[in-house]
Amino acid sequence: MxxxxxxxxxxxxxxxxxxxxxxxxxxxxxxxxxxxxxxxxxxxxxxxxxxxxxxxxxxxxxxxxxxxxxxxxxxxxxxxxxxxxxxxxxxxxxxxxxxxxxxxxxxxxxxxxxxxxxxxxxxxxxxxxxxxxxxxxxxxxQRFHAAHAKLRELVRSGALGTVTAVRIRYACWLPPDWSPDGGTGERRENWRIDPARAGGGAFMDLAPHGLDLAQSLLGERLVEVRALFQRRVFDYPVEDGAVLIGRFAGGALLEQHVAYNTPESFPRRELEVVGTRAMAVATDTMGQTPGGRLEVISAASGERRALDVPGSERSPFLNxxxxxxxxxxxxxSFPYTPEDDLHTMELVELANRQGETEPEVRRVSEKRYIGTGSSGESRLRETPHGSRIPDEWPGEADLGAYLCANCGFWQKRFREPDRCPVCEDSRHVLPERGYEFLAPEVMDRRVECVWEEVEEGVWRFSVAPAVGISPSGYLVATPEGNVAFEGCPFYSEAALRHIESLGGVDFVSASHPHTYGALWQLVERFRPEVALHRDDLGWATAFGVTWPFDKSLDLPGGLRLLHTGGHFPGHAVMHDPGRRTLFIGDAVKLELAASDPTGRTSDGISAHKAFVRRVPLTKGELRRYREVFAPLEFTQTFTPFEQCRNVGREEVLKLLDVQLEGRPFVGVLPL
Ligand SMILES: [Zn+2]
Ligand SMILES: [Zn+2]
Structure with missing residues (x-):
């Protein structure tokens, strides 16, 4: 500076x-x-x-x-x-x-x-x-507010002594349906809580004021910041509160609380500059209006004195x-340069990243107070299939959920994990730049969850931008209940509500750990039966399994899970005879034909044990795939990534036969 x-x-x-x-x-x-x-x-x-x-x-x-x-x-x-x-x-x-x-x-x-x-x-x-x-x-x-100009003078003249800290509270009440005239007059949509348009919430909107003002008051730059965010009161996709601490180049400290969740009747526009000789207290000067109060408290006497502020009636915007x-x-010349503003933006971006990567503190503190009920026993809930399962499952409470940004696998842990078992498995690759784990709140801000009815009664959920291998999650409606097969990396509240409107989820399953996605969210929300092949149970740590199976398991509506092994020991597929569709998991991979912009046609098919690491299947595994697929009627094949109408039993068996004739390979067989 x-x-x-x-x-x-x-x-x-x-x-x-x-x-x-x-x-x-x-x-x-x-x-x-x-x-x-x-x-x-x-x-x-x-x-x-x-x-x-x-x-x-x-x-x-x-x-x-x-x-x-x-x-x-x-x-x-x-x-x-x-x-x-x-x-x-x-x-x-x-x-x-x-x-x-x-x-x-x-x-x-x-x-x-x-x-x-x-x-x-x-x-x-x-x-x-x-x-x-x-x-x-x-x-x-606020740089141009008369009280702040006076305060700047106090700092510069040495009237406060050595400044040790700047303390700011700058907050308001901003419910999701907020409008400037309380629902009358201007009826614009509240873009301030839309991450795509605002870039963040309370922090993004309010913290830059304090960062800029504090630097302008002391005439020096902040060189370090740390931030914590919360989403505590309002159910919107941006933070509704944040605290930020920082250190100025000269060693003074900044403490700032900004919020959209503070009732307007509380003191919420407060600025203090603490020095060794005096402390300045500015009340209601932060904000858009002129006026407010500026007082100093003498260190020697403790006396509090209001200061005259010249030009205090002038609007800071006017100045x-x-x-x-x-x-x-x-x-x-204008007293601030674009470099000052870019420096503040650097601080914002730095704090934003820290705020986002902070583990989900709110959930932990709330769960601490969840008891097991007055009787001390778990409550039991009847499933649509007549079994009774506990409503609260042991091992679920007090754990944070963490998603591996490299592969998309969720873990539940006391604190951020230092490794991901899927990435360290020989089918996958390690992240080149080290692990990054994302909390649900971060995912909520970072991705958009979208859904589409790809066939009548079959919804595909996915996220954009992609996270990890980014599988799609399917929800298949049947007259006897809804089945979720495979999970997408994150289900937004809107997606969960959509699923709710479709009747919720009665059964959850997945082909293998690569496609568990955020099934734990569906499990927590809808308490469905959870069916996985017994050989993959060890991977299901983010959710409980209520129904392990051996060779096959019949689901509602004629759907059927069938164990194939191969890609994973417990790999399973789901057959939907009514729609003549096989949800084939990673047993095969389909290349989408560029000629079909709808992405429903494939022009190449392959099968492997590990696509990324180029490991073929064994002959025994290929034979097992063939045994499972040969008796099934299907004309459509849905992998976790593609939904192709031109790949059915015939095409899949042909690939397996070609591989079984010679040396198993990982290459693509053209269709
Ligand atoms: Zn991973
Ligand atoms: Zn896989």
Missing amino acids: VDAEVRFVSAVGEPSGRPVGWGIAGCGWVVRDFVAPALGEARNARALALLDPSADSLRAVGETLPEARPHTDLATFLHAPGLEAVYIATPNHLHLPLVRVCAEAGKHVLCEKPMAPTLDEAREMVAACRRAGVVYATAFD GIEAFSEHLRGGR
Whole structure:
């Protein structure tokens, strides 16, 4: 950080030259309530153009800025005569594309925080402005709050002594259906809880303010951060609370709590700067509004004194817009550089990663209080098939679930495991860069669980982006109950609810450990019978098995599990005679024909013991496959990865016969 003395000055200067022509891209409530009034009042700025897809939003902002022309089209907005600078206030994921086109059109950019959902996008924003020779700044309004300018002065003058810590509480109440006007007025969807558009939750939205402000107050950079996230109150896919600690270059510490889960009636906008001579306490200064209270507590006397804050009635947005406009006119230079903002984004990304990889603390603490019931005995539940199974299974409580990012195998452990048994098995390969294990919360943020009815009554669940080998999980509906065969790496709450709407799950099974996926989630949620071949029982550590079988097992609706061995000792397939479909597991692998964009046609088939490591099956194993498949009627073959309509009994047996004639091989037989 260069010359903090010069750069962190109060932003309120005298205007110079003609007013800067401004446009606003994105006219949500922050613009309506804060940015637009500030632009209307600024002495060196004039609002000329507004851009938003919603006519209602344009109308609402237009009431404050009647001179500004409304636009729903980006190109005509950018061509507005006299337009020099654009205030970008869209959802975060649109910042980069908008900054790019604004810069290419020669417009300077003042962009809402956080810069972007990722550091890479933020870097690209700054680079795009550099290439185009336009000025970029992030609209951190709180830098320009009068109380913070006064506080900065206290730090710089030494009035606080040696600063040891900055403590921040910055929180609000943001339920999933939150809207700025409590359900009336603006009715936009709450993008702040959508990971795809916001890039995160409470942390992403609120923490950058404190990180930036704390650095601006002390005039030095944070060089280390650590974070913990929670999803404690609201059932949305982003964190609803976070704590962050950090260390400044000079050795002072930062402590910050941000949250979407703090009732608005509590003290929730608090900033303290602790020094050896005095401590400054700013109340209700963080946020969008001017005002608030600034007090100092003397170390010598303990006396608490309120300070006069010059300019305390001025909106921080007004100060920021005037400072940026003045900079564009060649007056006093803007006191923050894009490098400052990128540094803050680096801290955000670092903390984000730590917050995400933290084990699921909430679940452990809650489970601690789950007893076994008043009688001390496990409750028994009747299954659809008349057996009785315990509702709570021993060994399930107090364990975290961890997914191996290399292969997708889940383990339940007291703490993050240091190895994955599937990766260390000779059929698989070790992760080149070491293990990475992901908690369910992380998976929830990282992947989208999607489903599709691939045949009538057969749903395929998968995740995007792929995780590990990323098998699909199938749910097969029968009149006698639903069967889940194979598991996808993660089932989102929406997916579980969809399964619930289909009648839940009565039976769970899988061909072999590579395709267990997150079956443990279905087991925990629906308490089904769990059937696995006895030879693979040792792998089922993330869920309990209620029904081990030997050669075969009849399931509801005429479905049947058949043991094949081969790829795994307990490898099994599921036959659906009604749909003439064989869920074949990894007994064969199908190559999808490029000519069929629907992915339902195969043009090559292979069978192996270990595809990745190129190990063929033995003749005995091939003969066993043949014995099992020959009596089955099927014209479709569903592996955990492909669902092909043109591969049936004939094609599969041909492959086995070719292999049995000569030396077993791992290569593909063209169809
Ligand atoms: Zn693994
Ligand atoms: Zn496999």
